[in-house]
Amino acid sequence: MNCIFCKIVNNDIPSYTIYEDEIVKVFLDVNPDSNGHMLIIPRQHVLDITEIESDAWNHILNITKNMKSLLEEKLKIDGLTLIQNNGMVQEVKHFHLHLKPYYKERQNLLPIEDIYNKLKEH
Ligand code: 5GP
Ligand code: ZN
Secondary structure (H helix, E strand, O other), X not given: OOOHHHHHHOOOOOOOEEEXXXXXXXXXXXXXXXXXXXXXXXXXXXXXXXXXXXXXXXXXXXXHHHHHHHHHHHHOOOEEEXXXXXXXXXXXXXXXXXXXXXXXXXXOOOOHHHHHHHHHOO
């Protein structure tokens, strides 16, 4: 199957991966709306909210909470918007949840590599 996110799961296409386990992968969006814009995807190829199983969705919820804490700690975000597109508004046909940080002060978009390094530093 010619799915770009399956290729990311299999490391056939590189990504700035923030977290991964046996169920999900979390990586930075290549075309971010704001600094720290990331995507959470199930490793298994499912299309959308109709196809995702409750266990995977629940796991994604827990990982979202962890990522929110990470963004607060490392990038000092002031808010976080979750978006999950379906149907005609879904460009990539592999389920994904967008985590889009919000900042009180206007921020210039930094190179993704810089954001990755900030999120990964101890
Ligand atoms: P949607 O399908 O919800 O409209 O959005 C798909 C998102 O995936 C977009 O925000 C786009 O920037 C992101 N995206 C598309 N291709 C790639 C890719 O190859 N790598 C990464 N990291 N993000 C991608
Ligand atoms: Zn896929």
